[in-house]
Amino acid sequence: MSTLSSGLVPVHVGQPEPGSDDDQQLRARAAQPDRRERREAAPRVPGNLDWQRHGLQPRWLGMETSDCVVAIEPAGPFSGQSADERRRFLAGAERRGEMALVVSLIGNTDDDHPRSPLSSYSASIPVGGGILPRSVTGRRLPTGPLLELASELGPADRDLALRLRNRPPTAPWWALELRDMSAEWVGPAGVTRLMSRGRLEPILVNNLGEPVAGAWVPPDGRQRWYVLPDGIDWNTVLDWLMQHALPQFAPTALRRARSPRFADPDLQTRDELVARQELADLEAHYAEEKLRLKQQLLAAQAQAEPLRHGLLYGSGTPLVNAVHAVLTAAGMHVVDLDLELGATKSADLLVSLDDTGPWRLVEIKSAGGRPSENLVVDLQRHLNTWPQLRPERPVAGGVLIVNHQHKLDPSERDIEVYTRQEFVDTLQITVLSTRHLFDWWRLSDWAAIRTAVLGRDITPATPAATTPTDPSVPAGAKSRWWQRRT
Numbered sequence: 417m418s419t420l421s422s423g424l425v426p427v428h429v430g431q432p433e434p435g436s437d438d439d440q441q442l443r444a445r446a447a448q449p450d451r452r453e454r455r456e457a458a459p460r461v462p463g464n465l466d467w468q469r470h471g472l473q474p475r476w477l478g479m480e481t482s483d484c485v486v487a488i489e490p491a492g493p494f495s496g497q498s499a500d501e502r503r504r505f506l507a508g509a510e511r512r513g514e515m516a517l518v519v520s521l522i523g524n525t526d527d528d529h530p531r532s533p534l535s536s537y538s539a540s541i542p543v544g545g546g547i548l549p550r551s552v553t554g555r556r557l558p559t560g561p562l563l564e565l566a567s568e569l570g571p572a573d574r575d576l577a578l579r580l581r582n583r584p585p586t587a588p589w590w591a592l593e594l595r596d597m598s599a600e601w602v603g604p605a606g607v608t609r610l611m612s613r614g615r616l617e618p619i620l621v622n623n624l625g626e627p628v629a630g631a632w633v634p635p636d637g638r639q640r641w642y643v644l645p646d647g648i649d650w651n652t653v654l655d656w657l658m659q660h661a662l663p664q665f666a667p668t669a670l671r672r673a674r675s676p677r678f679a680d681p682d683l684q685t686r687d688e689l690v691a692r693q694e695l696a697d698l699e700a701h702y703a704e705e706k707l708r709l710k711q712q713l714l715a716a717q718a719q720a721e722p723l724r725h726g727l728l729y730g731s732g733t734p735l736v737n738a739v740h741a742v743l744t745a746a747g748m749h750v751v752d753l754d755l756e757l758g759a760t761k762s763a764d765l766l767v768s769l770d771d772t773g774p775w776r777l778v779e780i781k782s783a784g785g786r787p788s789e790n791l792v793v794d795l796q797r798h799l800n801t802w803p804q805l806r807p808e809r810p811v812a813g814g815v816l817i818v819n820h821q822h823k824l825d826p827s828e829r830d831i832e833v834y835t836r837q838e839f840v841d842t843l844q845i846t847v848l849s850t851r852h853l854f855d856w857w858r859l860s861d862w863a864a865i866r867t868a869v870l871g872r873d874i875t876p877a878t879p880a881a882t883t884p885t886d887p888s889v890p891a892g893a894k895s896r897w898w899q900r901r902t
Contacts, residue, residue, distance in 0.1 A: 424473035425662065425673045426483055428505050430490040430498040433476035434463025460489050460521050462650060470654040471675050477501060482508035485669035486657055487518045510638060515665040517657070518543075518641040522554040523590045525647040539590055543614070543632040543641040550614055552632060552643045554590030561589055563628065566618040571696075572660040573631070577620045578703040579652050580629050580644065585714065589645050591626040592616060616643075640665060720858075727819065727854040728826050731782035735819055736764050739780050739850070742857045743767055746865040753777075762805055763798040763814065767869060774812040776870060777802060782819040786830075789839055791816060796845070815869050819850040826851055846871070 432438035442459060467474050475481055481501040490502040509516035523539040537553035544550045565577045594616040614634045618627035619642075632641040644653070662670055671680060681689060726738025736754075743750050743765070751766040765778040779795040781787065795814045802811055821829040833849045834840050848868055856864040 423471070423674050424468065425471055425485055425658070425669065425675055426473045426475055426481075427467075427657075428479075428481040428484040428487040428490060428501055429461055429474045429476055430488065430501065431459040431461060431477060433474075433478075434459075436476075438477070439463070460646070465650055465654065467654070470651075471658050472654060475501075481505040484508065485514065485517065485662065485666050485673075487516070489520060490518060506639070512668070514669055516639040517661060517665055518639065519653060519657075520641060520643055521646045521648065522552060522592065522643050523556060523588060523646040525588050537593065540595075541643065543643070544634060544639070550632070551595045552616060552630075553593050553595055554645075555593075557589045557591055557622065557628070559588075560585050561628070562623040563589075563620055564623070566621050566627070566630075569619065570664065572656075572664040573617075573619050575660045575700070575703075576642075576656050577629070578700070578707065579656060580620055580648070581707055582703070582710070583648070587645070587647055589622070589628045591622065591624075591628060592618075592630055592643060593626075594632065723857065724854065727850045727857070729822050730819060731822065735782055735850070736780050739778070739817055739853065740765060742853060742865065743778075743869065745857065746862040746869075748866060748869065757805060762802060763795060766809070766811070767815075769866070769870060773809065774870075775809055777811050777814040778817060778869070779814065780817045780819075782822055784823040785821060787818050787820045787833055789834065789836075791818065792843065792845060792847070799845075813845060813871065815846045815848060817848045817850060817853065826854075 432442065439459065465474075472486075475484055477498055479501070481487070482504040484505050487502065487505050490498055490505065506516055520541050520543070522541050537555045539554040539556070540551050542551050563581050565574065565581070569577060594614070614632055616627060616630045616632050618630045620629040621627050629644050630642075632643065633639065658675075667680070684692070722734075723738050723741055726734045727742070730738055740750055740752065748767050748769060749771045753762045753764060753766055754760075756766075763777040763779040765780070766775055767778055768775045777795065777798055779791070779798060781791050781794075783791075795816050799811065799814050816833075818833045820833050829849075829851060831849075831851075832840075833847050834843075846868070852868070853865065856862075856868070
């Protein structure tokens with residue numbers, strides 16, 4: 417099976433050919449319910465990959481592998497069946513003097529079997545091809561580990577690390593560890609001890625320095641067994657093989673296959689080399705910048721979500737905590753009265769521009785439907801009893817903040833907390849909805865929040881960072897629709 421005419425690079429895939437009888441039988445068995453025995457793993461490599469688009473030609477179980485330049489999953493679920501293909505692949509690479517590149521997956525995204533407390537790992541794969549086996553073990557990590565690139569990576573490994581780090585936040589990861597094996601033989605000359613050798617070169621590590629992706633390399637350096645987590649995007653890996661791994665580690669294989677995707681640097685002009693390098697630098701910069709912005713977005717979402725949920729859907733303590741955080745972010749001095757006086761003795765919060773006053777009592781309520789008008793009575797009672805509790809801190813009024821109709825989507829709620837005009841005209845306190853508070857907070861319109869709560873905007877000595885008011889802010893932020901003056 418020659419590849420010279422087609423320009424495709426042959427790749428050994430250690431599983432049955434998609435659509436074959438063996439493949440269909442294996443997939444059918446893997447889909448059967450688990451009946452206490454370990455379920456047989458399904459083929460790892462999807463059957464619908466467009467190999468030719470990547471310039472590759474797959475060689476499945478039972479096909480010739482001695483001229484293949486890459487082996488994918490030779491140590492996977494069918495390693496017992498593919499032993500001969502794997503041996504011929506390694507022997508062919510050694511005879512040609514080429515680097516043998518291997519890609520293996522560790523772990524199983526669908527494996528929900530509990531791990532034995534006596535076991536230090538949950539997955540293991542063999543690496544190498546000698547008489548004495550070696551293995552890389554994996555311990556499944558909690559979702560969302562913090563990842564960083566290993567130090568001193570070459571161009572190909574660095575590109576792979578960036579691609580892997582861009583996986584979805586919920587993607588599974590395993591902490592890798594190399595386990596060397598040893599064996600002893602007793603013969604006429606005494607005891608002979610054989611020790612497996614090699615090293616695991618980290619590519620991507622977690623915040624504890626444990627590798628989560630790496631390459632096993634034997635002492636002679638003629639093989640690179642990449643150990644990657646299950647659940648990878650195979651198109652990304654195949655593209656990486658052709659664009660980066662093969663040009664760096666096995667360029668002669670691309671020359672031999674006459675791959676149109678391989679630009680031989682020895683045959684390129686200076687302008688071609690410069691442009692190609694600038695393009696590679698741009699792609700690397702783009703990958704890093706995309707990752708930085710993605711992490712920035714995730715961090716912003718993680719910071720915003722508790723407040724967003726508390727203001728729009730919360731009640732009780734989560735709602736009070738969210739309002740407390742927003743008022744503090746707006747540059748106001750906030751006192752938790754439940755902590756200072758004891759629960760139910762007064763309103764929820766006491767606020768001022770600074771700790772010298774003037775002060776305002778803030779009562780925070782929630783209502784799944786239309787809010788009761790009696791909520792105003794509660795705040796008025798707290799205002800009446802306040803002089804007996806803290807006469808040294810006179811208050812200049814009160815603010816009722818209500819998360820009303822929180823069982824509805826925010827877009828379906830009434831704009832104002834109270835809609836009966838006769839009642840609104842009698843209000844002697846400020847009434848705010850958490851939806852308006854949320855809109856000002858999300859746009860960092862701290863001035864609007866201070867004006868709404870304190871009745872005026874006095875810029876603090878050290879104000880929080882502000883953002884210009886967006887046109888989408890309710891017009892009431894300027895017309896003070898929410899405030900009734902005495």
